[in-house]
Amino acid sequence: MRKAFKYKLYPTRQQEAAMLTMLETHRRLYNRALAERKDAWEQERRSVSYVDQSAQLKIERTTNPYLALTNFSSCQATLRRLDKAFQAFFRRVKAGETAGYPRFKGRNRFATVDFPGYRNGCKLDGDRMYFQHVGRVRIKLHRPIEGTIKTVSFTRQADGWHVVFSCDLGDVHAAPHPGPLAGLDLGLKAFLVTSDGESIKPPKFYRKAEKALRRAQRRVSRRQKGSKRRAKAVQILAKAHLHITNQRRDFHHKTARKLVTQYGAIAHEELNIKGIARTRLAKSTYDVGWGQFLNILHSKAEEAGCVVIPVPAKNTTQACSACEALPETPKTLKDRVHRCTNCGYEADRDLNAALNIKRLGSSRQALTSSVDAVV
Ligand SMILES: [Zn+2]
Structure with missing residues (x-):
């Protein structure tokens, strides 16, 4: 398993100048x-590959x-980054999505x-x-690095320079968590x-930070x-953005940690962020950052021996979690309560969805364990 460790760097003025030149x-x-x-x-309908470049x-x-004042492998990494951007672009084109x-x-x-x-530059x-x-840049190792360092990068942020180590922690075979199964409805x-x-x-904090962000944004446009x-x-605006990013990630970590200690298996709906983003909820969708949260949840679960089960999101909001019937008139966003016309079950809309997700997760779990048994 890979894990990233991030630390602050304190370059001297001369070192910082060299790092800025290198970035450029x-x-x-x-x-x-x-x-x-x-x-x-x-011009020629010819494609250029990473190997060519x-x-x-x-x-x-x-x-x-x-270029002579850079590390060769790091330059290759930059070319590979471009190659990845192209591959992602072609993948989206192939899938028929609007691709930038x-x-x-x-x-x-x-x-x-x-x-x-590591040890290459x-x-x-x-x-x-x-x-x-x-040169040799001062680093603040506020917590120990674990595992074997595989790759290193330095990065410039609004609050200064950082180094990120991506480390291999080996095979983490956490003992399976005995806790119960839960379904999560992301709302x-x-x-x-x-x-x-x-x-x-x-x-x-997000609302508070948002206010500070708007203020900083206005200040920029006035000047x-x-x-x-x-x-x-x-610069102040960039710092405000960074502050929110950090706080949001912190919240995601804390929430994920709590869930993986509480449960042995967690089912969540497969996210179709693009589908949601097309609606007018777009802004808040990106703000809560479910994609990031689920990534963190998956990696924390792996460490804790907790199983994460993505299930298709289809009908999880509409169906009744008690009798599985679909309503005659689908719920709209305004309907906060689920009322089943078939069996009379009533529950909070999101709780009903979470229960549906749990049921789907449970049937998937049964499916995989029976496959295991056959093998
Ligand atoms: Zn029902």
Whole structure:
């Protein structure tokens, strides 16, 4: 299992200048490689591969003094990042979705340099983190690193520089958790409702932070473009965004930890975020960040020996959790209570959905365990 560990870096002024230059070199490399792919396709219907671009990089490094001041593998990682963007683009096109062509990265849109191999241009040495062509940067190891370091990256954020280690923790065979099965309904009114009727509210800090965000946004728009005061306001806005991101992730971690200790198996609906986002709820959908929450839930569950079962979301809101009948007139978003015309069962709308999800999870669980038994 892989796990990421993130720490703050404190570069000297000189080291910071080297890191900024390196980011800029990588950004230009990315944009140049993107332009090459675009031109080749538009002018000659020819596609350029990662292998082509990597071979070319090797030659370019002998003549380009900026590229010479970077780690070769890290440049390859940047080209691979572009390759991934293209693969995702082609995948979306194939699936018939509206796909945005990979974009050129603006000055503030490129913040990370990856080092795909540990000890290849990067090495941890006590309270210093060595990066090739930068030097030994002070690092604050506020918690121990676990496992074997596989990849390293440094990244620039509104609150300064960070290093992220992706570590291999080996095979984590956690003992199966004896706890019960729960169904989760991810909602907007409550962040989630469990099949036991527990409702976890969306965190309050978000509303507060949102106010601060709007204030920061207004400050930016009031100030003159290109001015120093505006640059300062932009910096404050970026910090406000980062603060929300951190708080939201924190909330997701805490909620997931609580659930995996409480339950032995958790069923949740498969998310079709795009489907939801098409409605006018779009903004709040992205705000609560269910995708991130489910990722965290899955990885925490793996560590805790808890089983997570995604189930299809179809009819989980409409069907009656007591008799499985579908209503004659489907519920709208306004209907907060489930009232079954078939069996008379009444329950909170979200609780009814969570119970349906639990039932689907339970039948999947039975299915997989019988398959195990046959094998
Ligand atoms: Zn019913």
